[in-house]
Amino acid sequence: MRYFSLLLLIFVLFACNSEPIEADKKNTSSKTQDPHSYANVHEIRTEHLHLELDVNFDNQTIYGVARHTMSKHKTSEAIFDVKGLEIMKVTLGKEGKEKATEYSVGKNDELLGAPLKVKVGKNDRNINIYYKTTEATEALDWLPPSLTAGKEHPFLYTQGQAILTRSWIPLQDTPLSRITYSADITVPSDLMAVMSSKNPTERNDAGEYHFEMNQPIPAYLIAMAVGNLEYVSLGNKCGVYAEPQLTASAAYEFQDVPKMMQAAEELYGDYQWDQYDIVLLPYSFPFGGMENPRLTFANPTLLAGDQSLVSVIAHELAHSWSGNLVTNATWNDFWLNEGFTVYFENRIMEKLYGKETADILALIEFQDLTVALEDMAASEHPEDTHLKLELDHRSPDEGMTDIPYVKGAYFLRTLEQKVGRPKMDAFLERYFSEFAFKTITTADFETYLTENLLKPNKIQFNTKEWIYENGLPENCTEITSNRLDDMIETAQAFNAVPAQKQKISSFLVKKRSDFITQEWQTFIRNLDHNLDPALMGQLDKAFEFSTNANPAIKSDWFKLCVRTGYTAARPEMKAYLCKIGRRWFIESVYQCLVDSDTEGDYEFALEVFEAAKNNYHYVSRSTIEALLKKN
Ligand SMILES: [Zn+2]
Numbered sequence: 280m281r282y283f284s285l286l287l288l289i290f291v292l293f294a295c296n297s298e299p300i301e302a303d304k305k306n307t308s309s310k311t312q313d314p315h316s317y318a319n320v321h322e323i324r325t326e327h328l329h330l331e332l333d334v335n336f337d338n339q340t341i342y343g344v345a346r347h348t349m350s351k352h353k354t355s356e357a358i359f360d361v362k363g364l365e366i367m368k369v370t371l372g373k374e375g376k377e378k379a380t381e382y383s384v385g386k387n388d389e390l391l392g393a394p395l396k397v398k399v400g401k402n403d404r405n406i407n408i409y410y411k412t413t414e415a416t417e418a419l420d421w422l423p424p425s426l427t428a429g430k431e432h433p434f435l436y437t438q439g440q441a442i443l444t445r446s447w448i449p450l451q452d453t454p455l456s457r458i459t460y461s462a463d464i465t466v467p468s469d470l471m472a473v474m475s476s477k478n479p480t481e482r483n484d485a486g487e488y489h490f491e492m493n494q495p496i497p498a499y500l501i502a503m504a505v506g507n508l509e510y511v512s513l514g515n516k517c518g519v520y521a522e523p524q525l526t527a528s529a530a531y532e533f534q535d536v537p538k539m540m541q542a543a544e545e546l547y548g549d550y551q552w553d554q555y556d557i558v559l560l561p562y563s564f565p566f567g568g569m570e571n572p573r574l575t576f577a578n579p580t581l582l583a584g585d586q587s588l589v590s591v592i593a594h595e596l597a598h599s600w601s602g603n604l605v606t607n608a609t610w611n612d613f614w615l616n617e618g619f620t621v622y623f624e625n626r627i628m629e630k631l632y633g634k635e636t637a638d639i640l641a642l643i644e645f646q647d648l649t650v651a652l653e654d655m656a657a658s659e660h661p662e663d664t665h666l667k668l669e670l671d672h673r674s675p676d677e678g679m680t681d682i683p684y685v686k687g688a689y690f691l692r693t694l695e696q697k698v699g700r701p702k703m704d705a706f707l708e709r710y711f712s713e714f715a716f717k718t719i720t721t722a723d724f725e726t727y728l729t730e731n732l733l734k735p736n737k738i739q740f741n742t743k744e745w746i747y748e749n750g751l752p753e754n755c756t757e758i759t760s761n762r763l764d765d766m767i768e769t770a771q772a773f774n775a776v777p778a779q780k781q782k783i784s785s786f787l788v789k790k791r792s793d794f795i796t797q798e799w800q801t802f803i804r805n806l807d808h809n810l811d812p813a814l815m816g817q818l819d820k821a822f823e824f825s826t827n828a829n830p831a832i833k834s835d836w837f838k839l840c841v842r843t844g845y846t847a848a849r850p851e852m853k854a855y856l857c858k859i860g861r862r863w864f865i866e867s868v869y870q871c872l873v874d875s876d877t878e879g880d881y882e883f884a885l886e887v888f889e890a891a892k893n894n895y896h897y898v899s900r901s902t903i904e905a906l907l908k909k910n
Contacts, residue, residue: 313609315442317394318451323352330462336433339421347406360445360452362392363415370407408449417897418443428524434506436560440499441675457495464488466505475502475571480510502571504558521559529559532582542630547708563860565898567591570598578861583829587796597623605714610675612721614666618687638758643797644685651681666746667721690745693756706732763801770805787821796831803835808842815845825851834864841871857891862899
């Protein structure tokens with residue numbers, strides 16, 4: 280997933296007392312307990328899930344049944360995770376031969392939800408849970424037509440990662456266990472449904488769709504979107520679903536996806552999921568992208584018009600190996616999903632667009648990492664800068680920071696520099712093949728690294744320091760970019776007192792399209808916070824940052840507006856915060872407003888949030904709500 284929040288993550292691993300049966304040894308990390316799930320997957324686990332769901336937009340409710348086919352077992356109780364669901368009844372047996380069984384829903388925990396305990400006999404392999412969603416669901420985002428591109432049809436999408444799938448499906452919601460799934464979904468006849476599975480490419484008049492995902496995946500990757508969608512092929516085995524108003528620009532922006540797939544396969548082996556499609560969601564989607572298998576969920580903010588933000592697609596595609604194929608055992612090992620993906624994403628970008636572009640992208644991320652490390656060092660949790668997280672009794676979302684993503688990627692870059700690219704690539708290809716369709720802990724990775732790369736090549740590397748210590752080790756590899764250095768120098772001309780008038784005038788006649796997004800971000804990030812508001816006005820007039828720039832530039836620009844006290848941009852800032860729901864783009868703007876000394880900024884933040892909150896998914900809404908309360 281891309282990207283993060285400085286809020287929220289997880290716990291510790293316990294040895295499990297019960298002896299796992301043979302089937303479990305193949306499918307779960309045998310001794311690891313997930314602190315974010317009640318499920319007893321080491322005793323009994325779902326092998327296949329079949330969903331029969333009716334999606335009702337009139338009362339924003341999903342009604343249905345989740346039919347679990349369980350592993351062989353010796354237990355008398357199966358435990359599932361549920362949150363904000365109304366359980367109607369639970370039966371045992373195959374469809375048509377079902378009999379009711381005893382069940383209970385335990386005490387609800389604000390973070391984890393509740394355990395659903397179902398009584399089973401030792402020969403019971405089929406458990407059917409009849410349920411409906413409620414207003415308390417956290418995964419579902421029901422959007423009225425006004426928040427879609429077409430403004431005529433409603434839209435629904437799900438976001439399961441990290442522990443939200445349990446709020447729309449009763450299941451064992453832990454990455455320790457992998458399942459296959461199928462689904463029969465009924466939606467209004469003017470809409471089309473797609474899932475993280477084999478998908479239709481055309482709407483049908485009955486509004487009935489059948490789905491199958493035959494490769495085993497963790498629960499957080501079960502996903503669905505329903506809207507006025509149409510499909511456009513992008514080439515062999517890939518395409519994009521979008522509202523008709525967006526298909527042309529999406530097809531243009533994502534035209535290089537077939538090349539990305541080829542580059543990825545050349546790097547680390549065959550794509551294992553048959554088809555790679557993208558579905559473009561409305562602006563409320565809280566992330567840049569979500570790597571739901573076979574169907575990346577993408578934010579329309581990626582449609583920059585100049586392909587400058589497509590690295591997010593390279594990122595989600597790379598997850599088809601790191602994360603979806605080789606999955607973190609618990610959310611404490613999240614860096615195994617994200618650090619490897621950011622590294623892999625950059626290698627794809629380098630293959631397609633050259634080293635200069637790849638370095639610019641890596642440097643922008645390093646700028647973000649530097650800020651995050653400083654903030655976290657001063658926070659109450661400096662240990663959150665470890666790659667291996669230990670976040671007892673905290674939400675997994677708290678681990679979604681630059682640390683697992685960018686520090687994780689720089690760990691691999693530094694390792695690559697030490698061992699050389701050919702050895703690094705051969706090692707990674709073997710790693711993805713060895714652990715394909717498995718879950719893995721940080722300790723599993725360390726052992727594999729030592730045995731397969733470090734020892735055979737007699738290489739000393741400070742792996743433990745990277746994984747278990749604060750901050751960034753001194754051997755972290757360095758990247759430079761002349762193009763970004765030039766932007767820093769230009770910013771310094773604006774910062775100089777008195778400002779360097781000649782340099783400024785010759786810069787102000789340039790066009791915004793003369794530089795790519797990351798160059799503008801670097802320029803804006805290097806302007807002084809006490810820059811003269813008159814100069815801010817000149818910049819805004821020349822480059823239309825407040826009005827016409829893409830959201831990545833706007834996010835940095837609006838932060839600078841707050842820090843410099845340039846209040847003239849407030850109407851555009853409000854419009855931006857009401858339209859965009861991507862947490863990475865809005866959280867830091869709200870944070871700036873909260874931290875600001877300028878009179879009225881905090882009140883402005885409250886006013887904007889009040890107007891905008893219904894346009895945000897739960898993930899963003901809860902983050903911003905918590906941030907505003909801290910003041
Ligand atoms: Zn990711």
